[in-house]
Amino acid sequence: MKWFRVVGILPAAWWLSAFVLGMATGALFRRSLPAMAVTLAVCALAFFGLLRAPSSYAKPERVVQTKVMDEPPPEDSLYVSSYWIDRSGVRFTSQERALALASPCGTDETTKKYDKCSFSHGYRQITEFHPANRFWQFQWTEAGILLIPALALGGVAVRRTLRPRI
Template sequence: MLWLTWRQHRTQVLLTTMLLAALGAVLLISGLGTADFAAQTAPTADCVTDTPACNAYRIEMNERIQPVGELLGWLPLLAPAMIGAFWGAPLLAREFEHGTHQLTWTQSVTRRRWLATKIAGLGAAVTLSGLALAGMVTPWLAAFDVPPYNVDHFDPRWFRLVGIVPAAWWLFAFVLGMATGALFRRTLPAMAVTLAVCAAAFFGLLKAPPFYATPERAVQAKVMDDPTPKDSLYVSGYWIDGSGTKFTFQDRELALAGPCGTDQTTKKYDKCSFSHGYRQVTEFHPASRFWQFQWTEAGILLIPALALGGIAVRRTLRPRI
């Protein structure tokens, strides 16, 4: 059965492997060049204030990360969609559509073994491919994460390309495609539905990470630098008065238009606000929650995947009357 599964699906496996290898080569070349540049050029100062050397370094790093970053930016959406449409959807739909499943079931292989081999073999390949993608992107990002340049792993561009989330997305899309193929038993409709659901799931979860946990709060009572820790995920900002009543920045401007003026961009305005009893509140998630959010999103994807897998198995093994 393993040999048969390989013969039937080797095109998808080989094409995905070649694409990952090509992407890995691009990331390797880019990462090595950036690491060499950072080692020779990164300012030794902390860059607390903007200096020509610090600004030039940040600009150069931006120019280096942008071309490959634009390419990678499409992968969190396109890669799972393609896996679902071209790996998952034809897996069962093509068998039913062409009637080849009937020939297989007349041999010594049982339905359960036939289905288990397909799901386990290709599911493992999909999961490992997703992990391989994360394993290539993570060191590439590390080459750029050299102070004073900072790479935010909570950034939507990177969050679904590192850690375990790529594998979870790829496996979810694969099982989704398999389930639609088992339900529709036609390849093209199954592919279309898979692409639509993958897109809906992606955009539904695109800005969800800030809601995966209750954010922490930093309260400012005086003018100071950003009170949130480095690499934290910003959630929201607002002001409160002495009684704890929440004010938006616009509400505060109206309330303090008389004594403080209307130019909120100056430190003088902030000092005036603090002197009138106002406090600035910033809600954020610390960088230490990165893996918590990774596992949370993986769980959000894998729980429906289990349900969809059960539907696919039941639909496939149930005799048609």
């Protein structure tokens, strides 16, 4: 799902919403350069805002890895986050875990021996992801987030353009 935003209906929704936004800002400002600047700024804000949004569309699934041989999340899933917890449930980053285990397990984090040592000391790796079967749900949700305001902006642009000037 690394191509999540470039396949399906989402590219068309982005294109249409950016076009309508540009049309509406052009109708409101009646100047090309300010209309382009506002359109670019709003599209950039929307893109970076929606980049983080899929986690709020549905609760991500969790995989708790308790030993070295456990299966990772499916390759076609949408990755959300990965972190470590200890026996008491305290959350750690990989770097914090490495510092805590430097003396009992060593410092070479790339070996299976290090991973076995980490798990034997009570650490568990948590991976959160969205499975591939949520792809269309996310596509339609994000398309709706983009197209509903675009519909309203299209109405504003048409009204502004067709209104007689005095």
